[in-house]
Amino acid sequence: xxxxxxxxxxxxxxxDDEIRAQVQYSIDQGWAVAVEFTDxxxxxxxxxxMWGLPMFGxxxxxxxxxxxxxxxxxxxxxxxxxxxxxxxxxxQTTALSFIVNRPAGEPGFRLDRQEASDRRIxxxxxxxxxxxxxxxxxxxxxxxxxxxxxxx
Amino acid sequence: xxxHGESVPRGFAMPVPSAGGFRESAxxxxxxxxxxxxxxxxxxxxDLAAEEQALRISQLLDRLDAxxxxxxxxxxxxxxxxxxxxxxxxxxxxxxxxxRPSLHMCFTGSPGTGKTTVATHMGELLRELGYxxxxxxxSVTRDDLVGQYVGHTAPKTKEVLKRAMGGVLLIDEAYYLYxxxxxxxxxxxxxxxxxxxxxxxxxxxxxxLAGYADRMDTFFRSNPGMxxxxxxHIDFPDFTLxxxxxxxxxxxxxxxxxxxxxxxxxxxxxxxxxxxxxxxxNARSIRNAIDRLRLRQARRLVTAGGLIARGDLMExxxxxxxxxxxxxxxxxxxxxxxxxxxx
Numbered sequence: 001x002x003x004x005x006x007x008x009x010x011x012x013x014x015x016d017d018e019i020r021a022q023v024q025y026s027i028d029q030g031w032a033v034a035v036e037f038t039d040x041x042x043x044x045x046x047x048x049x050m051w052g053l054p055m056f057g058x059x060x061x062x063x064x065x066x067x068x069x070x071x072x073x074x075x076x077x078x079x080x081x082x083x084x085x086x087x088x089x090x091x092q093t094t095a096l097s098f099i100v101n102r103p104a105g106e107p108g109f110r111l112d113r114q115e116a117s118d119r120r121i122x123x124x125x126x127x128x129x130x131x132x133x134x135x136x137x138x139x140x141x142x143x144x145x146x147x148x149x150x151x152x
Numbered sequence: 153x154x155x156h157g158e159s160v161p162r163g164f165a166m167p168v169p170s171a172g173g174f175r176e177s178a179x180x181x182x183x184x185x186x187x188x189x190x191x192x193x194x195x196x197x198x199d200l201a202a203e204e205q206a207l208r209i210s211q212l213l214d215r216l217d218a219x220x221x222x223x224x225x226x227x228x229x230x231x232x233x234x235x236x237x238x239x240x241x242x243x244x245x246x247x248x249x250x251x252r253p254s255l256h257m258c259f260t261g262s263p264g265t266g267k268t269t270v271a272t273h274m275g276e277l278l279r280e281l282g283y284x285x286x287x288x289x290x291s292v293t294r295d296d297l298v299g300q301y302v303g304h305t306a307p308k309t310k311e312v313l314k315r316a317m318g319g320v321l322l323i324d325e326a327y328y329l330y331x332x333x334x335x336x337x338x339x340x341x342x343x344x345x346x347x348x349x350x351x352x353x354x355x356x357x358x359x360x361l362a363g364y365a366d367r368m369d370t371f372f373r374s375n376p377g378m379x380x381x382x383x384x385h386i387d388f389p390d391f392t393l394x395x396x397x398x399x400x401x402x403x404x405x406x407x408x409x410x411x412x413x414x415x416x417x418x419x420x421x422x423x424x425x426x427x428x429x430x431x432x433x434n435a436r437s438i439r440n441a442i443d444r445l446r447l448r449q450a451r452r453l454v455t456a457g458g459l460i461a462r463g464d465l466m467e468x469x470x471x472x473x474x475x476x477x478x479x480x481x482x483x484x485x486x487x488x489x490x491x492x493x494x495x
Contacts (some may be wrong), residue, residue, distance in 0.1 A: 052307075059286040060318020062356035067314075 001108030262389025
């Protein structure tokens with residue numbers, strides 16, 4: 001199941017040229033661009049690992065693309081996103097954030113129902129990917145529907 | 153990377169394109185595929201002058217001539233780079249390959265010959281020629297590149313390199329990066345990262361090393377990889393007397409001063425004398441001399457008092473020039489070690 005956090009996530013994956021154009025737009029707006037990655041696809045997982053510090057003071061998208069390339073090489077099977085922070089007065093927030101790398105297979109989510117007191121039901125989403133320990137999810141092997149990998 | 157392989161190339165620069173606009177560009181990309189440029193027939197002849205006009209190269213070179221006095225080797229090299237650009241454009245129109253030349257440079261020369269000044273303009277120049285996307289200048293010295301403890305240097309150097317991408321990285325007095333007397337110096341690490349970036353990001357970044365010729369030679373001798381990765385070694389010649397006078401006039405004009413006819417003569421004498429004295433730093437000495445002229449003019453005007461017109465505020469008199477210590481010292485033998493500077 002294709003997860004869709006961030007901008008452009010309902011579009012086909014952006015090409016590198018498109019990513020470069022978006023990053024250049026962000027830089028031209030005066031936003032600081034950062035590269036982040038994770039292997040936990042849960043929708044409430046909003047704070048991803050940072051790939052280096054946000055890039056303050058860069059003028060050209062090539063610098064950010066360099067970091068994206070490096071991050072992809074290090075974590076080919078992770079979600080990688082580019083975030084652009086707007087630090088102008090009163091905003092100080094993420095102005096743009098989009099995924100630039102996805103694992104080859106995305107196994108999706110299971111809906112867990114928990115029987116609580118008085119026959120109430122609590123629901124929770126369980127990403128199949130998180131059945132594996134962090135760092136071993138979306139590994140070299142393909143994902144079976146139940147989230148277990150064929151070959152470790 | 154696999155996730156990116158299958159999508160169709162599309163161009164849009166706004167973060168939220170309207171659905172209609174996006175659909176349109178997607179359709180055109182699907183229909184046309186990769187648009188092959190219209191190649192010219194091998195027998196067709198192209199008017200070189202018209203092409204040059206279109207790229208506005210001659211205007212650019214004229215401006216270079218007007219802004220910089222002397223510096224023939226620099227101008228020649230820029231002219232060559234501009235010519236190559238023109239020829240490459242034409243080659244690509246005939247379907248011939250044209251790769252971007254390596255533009256890393258090394259500027260050597262005596263103090264005050266304009267190495268740093270030219271480097272600051274080089275970014276803009278290369279941007280206008282279409283070799284750089286942004287053309288900003290990031291000027292650094294050893295302190296900005298080399299860290300203080302293990303593991304500090306690499307991120308620091310990379311940070312600087314990233315800031316310079318799309319433009320020019322000027323490393324002033326680059327020879328300080330390498331300190332052979334201390335084998336545990338982190339400078340070497342910085343040099344290695346620099347080399348790696350200079351090679352891998354040739355399209356994105358122009359590195360200019362600037363420094364005095366003799367020390368630069370030592371630096372290159374101990375880092376042969378650096379010397380071979382720099383395509384353009386440009387030596388900045390010392391300015392001649394005429395050039396220095398022109399530079400002086402230009403500096404004064406920029407600061408809205410002017411020399412009286414007598415002062416112009418005195419200034420020429422002053423410059424000739426100053427050139428023969430030790431610690432002469434070409435244009436930098438001229439700039440300092442002009443700063444002192446302004447001081448003396450101000451003191452003269454304040455001491456005189458009375459009514460002052462606009463012209464008086466602008467004009468530098470012969471007396472202002474002749475009050476310089478250079479004239480007093482001219483007759484005497486020059487002391488081997490002197491004060492911090494001549495006034």
